[in-house]
Amino acid sequence: xxxxxxxxxxxxxxxxxxxxxxxxxxxxxxxxxxxxxxxxxxxxxxxxxxxxxxxxxxxxxxxxxxxxxxxxxxxxxxxxxxxxxxxxxxxxxxxxxxxxxxxxxxxxxxxxxxxxxxxxxxxxxxxxxxxxxxxxxxxxxxxxxxxxxxxxxxxxxxxxxxxxxxxxxxxxxxxxxxxxxxxxxxxxxxxxxxxxxxxxxxxxxxxxxxxxxxxxxxxxxxxxxxxxxxxxxxxxxxxxxxxxxxxxxxxxxxxxxxxxxxxxxxxxxxx
Amino acid sequence: xxxxxxxxxxxxxxxxxxxxxxxxxxxxxxxxxxxxxxxxxxxxxxxxxxxxxxxxxxxxxxxxxxxxxxxxxxxxxxxxxxxxxxxxxxxxxxxxxxxxxxxxxxxxxxxxxxxxxxxxxxxxxxxxxxxxxxxxxxxxxxxxxxxxxxxxxxxxxxxxxxxxxxxxxxxxxxxxxxxxxxxxxxxxxxxxxxxxxxxxxxxxxxxx
Numbered sequence: 050x051x052x053x054x055x056x057x058x059x060x061x062x063x064x065x066x067x068x069x070x071x072x073x074x075x076x077x078x079x080x081x082x083x084x085x086x087x088x089x090x091x092x093x094x095x096x097x098x099x100x101x102x103x104x105x106x107x108x109x110x111x112x113x114x115x116x117x118x119x120x121x122x123x124x125x126x127x128x129x130x131x132x133x134x135x136x137x138x139x140x141x142x143x144x145x146x147x148x149x150x151x152x153x154x155x156x157x158x159x160x161x162x163x164x165x166x167x168x169x170x171x172x173x174x175x176x177x178x179x180x181x182x183x184x185x186x187x188x189x190x191x192x193x194x195x196x197x198x199x200x201x202x203x204x205x206x207x208x209x210x211x212x213x214x215x216x217x218x219x220x221x222x223x224x225x226x227x228x229x230x231x232x233x234x235x236x237x238x239x240x241x242x243x244x245x246x247x248x249x250x251x252x253x254x255x256x257x258x259x260x261x262x263x264x265x266x267x268x269x270x271x272x273x274x275x276x277x278x279x280x281x282x283x284x285x286x287x288x289x290x291x292x293x294x295x296x297x298x299x300x301x302x303x304x305x306x307x308x309x310x311x312x313x314x315x316x317x318x319x320x
Numbered sequence: 321x322x323x324x325x326x327x328x329x330x331x332x333x334x335x336x337x338x339x340x341x342x343x344x345x346x347x348x349x350x351x352x353x354x355x356x357x358x359x360x361x362x363x364x365x366x367x368x369x370x371x372x373x374x375x376x377x378x379x380x381x382x383x384x385x386x387x388x389x390x391x392x393x394x395x396x397x398x399x400x401x402x403x404x405x406x407x408x409x410x411x412x413x414x415x416x417x418x419x420x421x422x423x424x425x426x427x428x429x430x431x432x433x434x435x436x437x438x439x440x441x442x443x444x445x446x447x448x449x450x451x452x453x454x455x456x457x458x459x460x461x462x463x464x465x466x467x468x469x470x471x472x473x474x475x476x477x478x479x480x481x482x483x484x485x486x487x488x489x490x491x492x493x494x495x496x497x498x499x500x501x502x503x504x505x506x507x508x509x510x511x512x513x514x515x516x517x518x519x520x521x522x523x524x525x526x527x528x
Binding site: 205208209212213214215216217219220221222223224225226227231232235237238239240241242283284286287288289290291294295296297299 | 343344345346348351352354355356358359361362363364365366369370371373374375376379380383384387431432433434446447448457458459460461490497499500504505506
């Protein structure tokens, strides 16, 4: 485990070197490496922390999520929850992705303050540890390893989130006139050497959701789909989507819906 | 009569199918409005990326409303207005220094909430285009510009076109995916001239 992390750190230095060094060889090298790493994924560390957090009595209300949080598969059950979200939760009267739902449970059941969670929801390059919420998402995602995406698109409310997400992905604005589709709307495109999945297709959408939450070699941090959406809006030159908002859920619903029926391999490794 | 019954039968079947399969319950336009409402509600300013960036201007609006394919009369009107807004260099010279142009083309900096507003923006050109032969890390969202001046020539008209295209891509192709660098205030006159030189100067590696 430890030696793997060291190896990853070395390789990430090699990969994020001068832009010119990011050649096709580096891409192939990374793919080979990722395949080798898959069996002893560094994400396991975060899964283990997340499991402890899930089971611990925490927050002002001193209750555990395991005894109070329903992720859509029955109270306390994490199995299959990740691949079956976003879904509609009647108690919150909202369609939620897994991260948003976990935040909801932390606030409503454990009594945490939303503002405290939202203050720093993603691990930064200089942070030694991932935030609790990232560990929790990673744990819950591990409960769907090797299951097929099965977001309940037949539910009218989920369908609305999907269609709204689709329209959001096409919305151009800002100083550069970008939308998600500028970069992710056509097959086989690249920004520099980075391949861009076409999120409108089922092959592209699965690439968009596979491997998240993921251990990112750039910086050696654990990050979720919520982070990926946030950082792409940054690249889009947009203002920031509020953390755990409906806007982000809609985009995750759009991608997950298009990826429905395909195998989720669990938390992974990202460049 | 029979055909009418058949048609309404088909319509009912389609409606039923949509209902059962959980198809979209609203029109595209309604979802576009929902998307806009959601974006306006769920975003916040960060760094230099202020909230007003969410509001689409008339070009963006036309492209958004028509899936990047607005009707011809609207295209004509809006490309005309974009073209009229292009500020050409007062000295009527277009070729700067291609070496400076290469640096600008390489830089992807600018306009994100993590960029300092006071730092000059780069051109992002290599993010989307192949340009110089020495750079193998290039994007493919735009066409390759390798050999651009060699094949297109270095006439005054080409210089003017290339300057104008970089200044405002939408003056030529309303829903182009390429940013409007001059119009947006991302690149100034001097910077655009350097880029024109990178693409057109016979001495530039692009044309060797």
